[in-house]
Amino acid sequence: xxxxxxxxxxxxxxxxxxxxxxxxxxDFLKEFQxxxxxxxxxxxxxxxxxSRVSDLLRGMTSGKWVFGAGVAYAALLxxxxxxxxxxxxRPDASRQPIIFEPKQPIKKPVNPPKTPVPNPxx
Amino acid sequence: xxxxxxxxxxxxxNFMSSESANESSADAxxxxxxxxxxxxxxxxxxxxxxxxxxxxxxxxHMTSNKEDANDLMQxxxxxxxxxxSRFRGKSSFYTWIYAIGTNMTLNxxxxxxxxxxxxxxxxxxxxxxxxxxxxxxxxxxxxxxSDVNELQKRLNEAMQSLSDDHRAVVTMFxxxxxxxxxxxxxxxxxxxxxxxxxxxxxxQLQGYLEEFIK
Numbered sequence: 001x002x003x004x005x006x007x008x009x010x011x012x013x014x015x016x017x018x019x020x021x022x023x024x025x026x027d028f029l030k031e032f033q034x035x036x037x038x039x040x041x042x043x044x045x046x047x048x049x050x051s052r053v054s055d056l057l058r059g060m061t062s063g064k065w066v067f068g069a070g071v072a073y074a075a076l077l078x079x080x081x082x083x084x085x086x087x088x089x090r091p092d093a094s095r096q097p098i099i100f101e102p103k104q105p106i107k108k109p110v111n112p113p114k115t116p117v118p119n120p121x122x
Numbered sequence: 123x124x125x126x127x128x129x130x131x132x133x134x135x136n137f138m139s140s141e142s143a144n145e146s147s148a149d150a151x152x153x154x155x156x157x158x159x160x161x162x163x164x165x166x167x168x169x170x171x172x173x174x175x176x177x178x179x180x181x182x183h184m185t186s187n188k189e190d191a192n193d194l195m196q197x198x199x200x201x202x203x204x205x206x207s208r209f210r211g212k213s214s215f216y217t218w219i220y221a222i223g224t225n226m227t228l229n230x231x232x233x234x235x236x237x238x239x240x241x242x243x244x245x246x247x248x249x250x251x252x253x254x255x256x257x258x259x260x261x262x263x264x265x266x267x268s269d270v271n272e273l274q275k276r277l278n279e280a281m282q283s284l285s286d287d288h289r290a291v292v293t294m295f296x297x298x299x300x301x302x303x304x305x306x307x308x309x310x311x312x313x314x315x316x317x318x319x320x321x322x323x324x325x326q327l328q329g330y331l332e333e334f335i336k
Contacts, residue, residue, distance in 0.1 A: 004328050004335055005324045005328065007331075007334075007335035008324050008327045008328050008331055008335060009296050009324070011273075011277065011331055011334055011335065012277065012280075012281075012292060012296040012297060012327065013296055013297060014273075014277065015183055015277060015281070015297050016179070016297045016298065016299075018182070018183075020178065020182075020188065025171070025174050025175060025178075028170075028174055028178075028192065028195065028196075029167060029170055029171060029174070031196065032170060032196060032199055032200070033163075033167065035196060035200060036163070036200065036203060039200065039204075
């Protein structure tokens, strides 16, 4: 390090002696506490639960994610399979199935007569 | 909030704390953080009391404005309090809160540049009449009994002439005495980058402070 660079450092270090007035940090803490209390009071009740879920998810590693996704899928499958059938799911007895009846008999397609395929000789 | 600058030898001693003291301090921090994460606001208040002087120094020397420093420090601790549940202790609380403070200050400075309302006239000059400052200025440069007002002004101008990234490393290393390794963790850059930024910053500062170092 050159002599000039050392001199520069000495001069810049003078700035460390710049300090706020006495009692500044005590006042700062009071101001901070007041602000924090205000923020906590105005926070909606759902915020706490949401932030906890967010923190839980953020803390999960990839292995836990795979396991969590598997458990969620299995739970969903169980719910779907065990879902009780509602009235709309049952067949309606008052409704008859529609049966299509043609007015004219359907003609069978005429196939060309089969001709015997000559068997190639040995 | 108005803040007048003055000397505080007691606070100065805090900057000179040893490495071993930092280790035990980190242990104490872990306990306070754990309590604060459980909702103990008094524990968080202790962390605020402990780190606000150092954080103020960093933010004030980056912004050169005491009102901005005060507002930013409020924002930094408020954000830290909100984010405390996400602090996993991978770094020390000191590094973590410093990283929050540095990032928020750098973002603030970018916005301030965009506003283009900033002028060097707003720089603080509260210590220029302080007797201790006069003595120290003469001690630092006995050949030139420089006018303290001029020195203060030139120091501020020199600091403001640096880019935000360069000013950050000069503030942390030269003014606050934070080691290179710690600065690299706070800024999330390599130690080589920290040293390189310091070298170029010192080169630039030499030009601004030439009359005081000849």
